Amino acid sequence: MGRAASCGAAFPHFGPAPVPRSNFVYRSVWQWPLLIWQGLFFIGPLLLMVAMTFWLVRNYRMEPDFVFDNWERMLTRGFFWDAYFVTLGRAALAATLASLIAFPASFALAFRASETVRRWAIFFLIVPFFTSYLVRIYAWQVLLAESGPLNGLLGYVGLGPFTMLNSGFGAMVGYMTLVLPLVVILQTFSLAAVDRNLIEAARNLGANPRATLFRVIVPAAKIGLIIGFVFAFILTFGDFVSPAYLGGSNPPTLSILIVDTTKSGQQWPRASVVALMMIVTLFIVAFAAVAAAYRRKE
């Protein structure tokens, strides 16, 4: 910045150049790729999905229409609402669990680790994002099997065997595999950013570690903690693989409902209804969370 200021003094015309009209072409070349591509292949598909919920399937072919049959068909049926509340409950549970499990580790990484250790820890937490989620879930299928390695180990100490696959527990293991690394990363960043003087001040004023944690550190890191929770919620709410291959599709979640309705029934309009209900739910949760995160202290 200092260099810019001194140059600016030497060259009076210097400075962030205003964009003259003749640069319209130049500017459009950079501005428009996003608008064209995401308009055509992101907004377009989503709008079509909204429109599709009013279409009808006749003789295995979709026909444009404007009827509420699909909405009625899905929203008046028990199986949809069962799946809806299962998905909602599981996502809320998974996000809560992930936040609680991650916190002690994030705390240690943020306050007790050196800069180098923290950087390496973050790097190793990023690695899983680039390993196939499917392969990791398959590995859990093998590890958690009735006669698998984990039950084998437990057998040595006289426990089990336990049925861990095709259950809520199995699905939860999968959800944690999916979201824990991300939640730890987000929590660690937000905790590491807490002003150390604040903590020091709390201690000097006689707050015990517990009070310091809950009345100083957690409120100061609130935004990051909530963002971690929300990401965990969004990811588990939409996940198909864990509930299908570790949870045994029983009870089905909304994503399983979408896949089944699309793949076997050719009922894209009905699947679109489910998809829209999911998007609306996610928006409500995200907005509520953002409101909670940025709410001023009452």
Place this chain on the structure above:
Amino acid sequence: MGRSLSWVYVAALFAFVFAPILTSMVFSFNSDRFPTVPLGEFTTHWYETAFSRPEVWTAFRNSLVVAASAAALSTFIGFATAYTDFRFGFRFKSAYLALALLPPTIPLVIMGLAMLAWLSQLGLSGTIQGIIIAHTVMGAPFAMAICRLRLQQMDPSLEAAARNLGASPWRAMRTVVIPFCMPAIISAYCLTAAVSFDEFMVAWFVSGLHRTVPVIILEILQGNVDPQINAIGTVVFLTSMTLVIVSQLLILRKSAK
């Protein structure tokens, strides 16, 4: 919590995160179809079985074509968007940025359904191009984020200086902005390629007969226990990790400067 106890906790959490990654690598060389403890013998049988299937090779070729093309498109769109945000102010800019960053928040299963419906309207469902289109939509936000962070480190007057010295905007872009952003551009290319290489949900919906590697894995997963997944998965892992490490090295090298 005690100091040493908290490190035991961190170690346990990392063990949980890495358990499935490491076991799939170990089991890819393990002779038992249904592995348990103690492990069976060392074998390369699963690699031989998996890679003797022509459809696995075809899937690898499809995956590479898709990843290379989608990464190129994502990186171009991402860079252009990041530069637009860095350089220009205009009305509705926040809506523009929202559009740029929104795609990753939509669940993959919904993207898959929406893409399938849209691409079949365009006659592109079941084609390689369809998968490339979908992966570009998903990769562009990541590329944008990486390029934007790099532009943040650039002195805005650098470009203006080039202009004042008589360079056209195109020439300033070519000789100042792009060289400065090159590490980020390569890094964005590698990361979006890695994302595309691992993506299975949208690819599964739109790929039809042109399956990519993760789609093959998904289809094997729907059948019985089959350690071929471990073998294929290990190869995929090494490919992705190579891409990620290259991009990390570039990021670290540029921030060290």
